[in-house]
Amino acid sequence: MAKAYTKLPPVTDEIRKKLRFVRRMRIIGIWGLIGPPLVVALIVLAHRLSGGAVGRYLLSHDPWTFRFFTTLFSIWIVGLILLFLNRAVKCPRCGLGFRTRMDFERTWASFEGQSGFGANVFARRCLNCGVREDGSV
Numbered sequence: 001m002a003k004a005y006t007k008l009p010p011v012t013d014e015i016r017k018k019l020r021f022v023r024r025m026r027i028i029g030i031w032g033l034i035g036p037p038l039v040v041a042l043i044v045l046a047h048r049l050s051g052g053a054v055g056r057y058l059l060s061h062d063p064w065t066f067r068f069f070t071t072l073f074s075i076w077i078v079g080l081i082l083l084f085l086n087r088a089v090k091c092p093r094c095g096l097g098f099r100t101r102m103d104f105e106r107t108w109a110s111f112e113g114q115s116g117f118g119a120n121v122f123a124r125r126c127l128n129c130g131v132r133e134d135g136s137v
Helices: 013-049 053-058 063-088
Strands: none
Touching: 013 053, 013 063
């Protein structure tokens, strides 16, 4: 996988500590993106199962309901931003983008065997050197 490197440094405890940050950023971004829609889906399900009692309570135009849904939306936006920022994270082992392949070149005329976008914000390993988020190779 590491075509540009002949000798990569071994995975040390310092690299594992930096990889912990990479893993946490991905997990917080994913849960921030899927958590609020799950909460809304659970509210809709509870509304359906309760015969409308939950809806009357949540849509009573009290100030807390506006803050509640604004907070859910804000958490969703933060998760979305974190997933976009995940593309900028550098691998502590090879120094290239952790979730961005550096050898990827999109040519619109022909793909020449390459598929995808050259980035994967959900990846659990470096797309350049192959080190995993837990420090294994």
